[in-house]
Amino acid sequence: MLTVADLHVKYGNIEALHGISLSVEEGEIVALLGANGAGKSTTLMSIMRLAPPEGPVVTKGAISYNGADLLPIPAHNVIAKHGIGLVPEGRHIFGNLTVFENLKLATFARNDKERIGQDYERVFSLFPRLADRRTQRGDLLSGGEQQMLAIGRAFMSGVKFILLDEPSMGLSPLLMLELFRVLKSINESGTTIMVVEQNARLALQYANRAYVLEAGKIVLEGKAEDLATNPEIRRAYLG
Amino acid sequence: MFLETFLQNLLNALQWGSFYALIALGYTMVYGVLLLINFAHGDIFMVGAYVAFFIATLLLGQYSSPFLPPVLVFAITVVATMVITSGVGVAIERIAYRPLRRKGASRLYVVITALMCGLILENGNLALLGASRRNFPEMLSKTAYNIGGVNFTNVKLLVILTTIAVFILLETIVRKTRLGMAMRAISYDRMAVPLMGIPVDTVIVFTFILGSSMAALAGVLFATAYPVLEPYMGALVGWKAFIAAVLGGIGEIRGAFAGGFLLGFIEIFVAALFPSTLRDLIAFSILLVFLSIKPTGIFGVSRATKI
Known part of the structure; x- marks a missing residue:
C-alpha cells in the first residue's frame, strides 16, 4: 500500500535521511523504532508531505501510496484525497477550540454526512472521556486526554492509514497500555497503522512488523516477534 | 441639558x-491567522472609498436609469465595492505576502513589505488620479432627526447598525463555520492545520476577503458620512484602527469592536471637554497608560501552550 524507496531528505543543508526504503501493507501495524534523532519523525513528515519549515525537502527517492506518487501532493491533500493521517508528536491539539470543535475541524474536507455521524459515535465510544468533555477547551485536557483527542481527530478526518509519532510520550504505563489497545481495535476495524515509538517493548508487542532506524538509515527490519527476541535489539532498546 | 450633551456625544x-x-477587524483577523501586521490595510479602506466613488458616479451619471432608485444604487455600490476591494486585498496577499511565506x-520582512504595499497603493492612487480631492456623490439623502434634543441622521444610524450587524455576522462565522474554526485553529497552531486536511492558503485568502470587504464597507460608509476623498485618507485612520485592534486585544474579533468603540469614545469625549487640537494628544496618552497597565489589550490573553 505505502512504498518508500531510497528516500533522501534534508532540513536546510543537513541530510536527515540517507536513502531509506520501507513498505506498509494494508491492515498492518508497523512500528518504527530508533534512538532520538535517528530520523523517525522525519520519515513520517516526509510521507505526509508537510512543507518546510516543519517538513524536510526530498532530494532523492520516491514515496508512493496505492500506486499514486505522493511527492507532488500538498499535505492537506495527502489527508483529504489520499487518506493518510498523522497524529503528530506533542499532539498539537487546538487549545483554543473545544474538544468537539477539534473533532469537527478534522472533517473539513469530508462531505459524507452520514459516515461523519457514525465516526463521531465511534470516537466517543472508544474514548468516553472525550464525550464527557466535548464542550471543554482543548488546552484544559490532561496529557492522556489530549492524546485521545489527537487520535480521535485523525480518525475523524476519515483516513484509512494513520501515522502516529510517539503517541505514548508522557503517558502513565497504564494509559500507554490502554492507548495501544485502542490502536489495536482501530486497526482491527480496518485502519492501517504506522507508529513511531520510544517504548520498543510495547510497540513490538502490538506491531506486525518493525523497522529500526539509526542515523537516517534503516539498520534492521523484520517481524515484530523476531525483532523482540533479536539479541541486538534486546540490548539496544529493550534494556 | 447635561444628559442631552452626553447622549449626543455617545451617538x-x-x-x-x-x-x-x-477597519480594526481586518488588522486583527490577519494578525490572528498569519501573525502579520498588515500595514497596507488602512489603504485598503482608502481603495474601498475610491472604488465606491467610481461605481456610484457611474451608476448616478452615465449608467443611471429610472429603474435604479438611489437606495438601490447605494446597495449595489456597497456590494460591488466590497467584492472589488476584496480582490485588491487578496491580490496583495498573492503578489506580496505569499511568495515571502513560501520562502x-x-x-519582519513581511511587515516591511506590507508597509511598502500601503505606500504603493497611496502613491499609485496619486499617480493615477492626481492629488485633488474628490467629492463623494450623495446617494442617500440625509435626513436629520431630533429626539429629546439629541440630533442624528439616518446615515449615522446606518453606520452604527451596520457595524453591530457585522459584529454578529463575523462572530457567527468564526464560531460556527468550519472555515471560521480553521481561522481560529491557525492562530493557535499553524503546523497542525494541514493535518486536518485543510488547505492553509484557502483559509488565508478567506481571511483577507473578510478583512478587506469590511474595510471596503467602512470606506463606503465613511465617504457617505464625510464625502471628501483624498489618497492619504487611509493612512491616519488606518494607524488609529490598528491601535484600536491592539487595544482590544489583537487576534480577537470582539477585541476589534471593543477597541474601535473605546477609541471612538475617548476621541469624541476628549474633544468635547478640551480644545480639539489637544484631542489626539490626550486620547493617545490615555491609551498609552491603558496599555502599560494591560499590555494584552481588553480581550487579549498571553498564551501558554501545553506540551
Whole structure:
C-alpha cells in the first residue's frame, strides 16, 4: 500500500535521511523504532508531505501510496484525497477550540454526512472521556486526554492509514497500555497503522512488523516477534 | 441639558468608533491567522472609498436609469465595492505576502513589505488620479432627526447598525463555520492545520476577503458620512484602527469592536471637554497608560501552550 524507496531528505543543508526504503501493507501495524534523532519523525513528515519549515525537502527517492506518487501532493491533500493521517508528536491539539470543535475541524474536507455521524459515535465510544468533555477547551485536557483527542481527530478526518509519532510520550504505563489497545481495535476495524515509538517493548508487542532506524538509515527490519527476541535489539532498546 | 450633551456625544462616539472597529477587524483577523501586521490595510479602506466613488458616479451619471432608485444604487455600490476591494486585498496577499511565506522569510520582512504595499497603493492612487480631492456623490439623502434634543441622521444610524450587524455576522462565522474554526485553529497552531486536511492558503485568502470587504464597507460608509476623498485618507485612520485592534486585544474579533468603540469614545469625549487640537494628544496618552497597565489589550490573553 505505502512504498518508500531510497528516500533522501534534508532540513536546510543537513541530510536527515540517507536513502531509506520501507513498505506498509494494508491492515498492518508497523512500528518504527530508533534512538532520538535517528530520523523517525522525519520519515513520517516526509510521507505526509508537510512543507518546510516543519517538513524536510526530498532530494532523492520516491514515496508512493496505492500506486499514486505522493511527492507532488500538498499535505492537506495527502489527508483529504489520499487518506493518510498523522497524529503528530506533542499532539498539537487546538487549545483554543473545544474538544468537539477539534473533532469537527478534522472533517473539513469530508462531505459524507452520514459516515461523519457514525465516526463521531465511534470516537466517543472508544474514548468516553472525550464525550464527557466535548464542550471543554482543548488546552484544559490532561496529557492522556489530549492524546485521545489527537487520535480521535485523525480518525475523524476519515483516513484509512494513520501515522502516529510517539503517541505514548508522557503517558502513565497504564494509559500507554490502554492507548495501544485502542490502536489495536482501530486497526482491527480496518485502519492501517504506522507508529513511531520510544517504548520498543510495547510497540513490538502490538506491531506486525518493525523497522529500526539509526542515523537516517534503516539498520534492521523484520517481524515484530523476531525483532523482540533479536539479541541486538534486546540490548539496544529493550534494556 | 447635561444628559442631552452626553447622549449626543455617545451617538457621535458610536459612529466614529464604528469606522475604527470595521477597519480594526481586518488588522486583527490577519494578525490572528498569519501573525502579520498588515500595514497596507488602512489603504485598503482608502481603495474601498475610491472604488465606491467610481461605481456610484457611474451608476448616478452615465449608467443611471429610472429603474435604479438611489437606495438601490447605494446597495449595489456597497456590494460591488466590497467584492472589488476584496480582490485588491487578496491580490496583495498573492503578489506580496505569499511568495515571502513560501520562502520562509522572517515576519519582519513581511511587515516591511506590507508597509511598502500601503505606500504603493497611496502613491499609485496619486499617480493615477492626481492629488485633488474628490467629492463623494450623495446617494442617500440625509435626513436629520431630533429626539429629546439629541440630533442624528439616518446615515449615522446606518453606520452604527451596520457595524453591530457585522459584529454578529463575523462572530457567527468564526464560531460556527468550519472555515471560521480553521481561522481560529491557525492562530493557535499553524503546523497542525494541514493535518486536518485543510488547505492553509484557502483559509488565508478567506481571511483577507473578510478583512478587506469590511474595510471596503467602512470606506463606503465613511465617504457617505464625510464625502471628501483624498489618497492619504487611509493612512491616519488606518494607524488609529490598528491601535484600536491592539487595544482590544489583537487576534480577537470582539477585541476589534471593543477597541474601535473605546477609541471612538475617548476621541469624541476628549474633544468635547478640551480644545480639539489637544484631542489626539490626550486620547493617545490615555491609551498609552491603558496599555502599560494591560499590555494584552481588553480581550487579549498571553498564551501558554501545553506540551
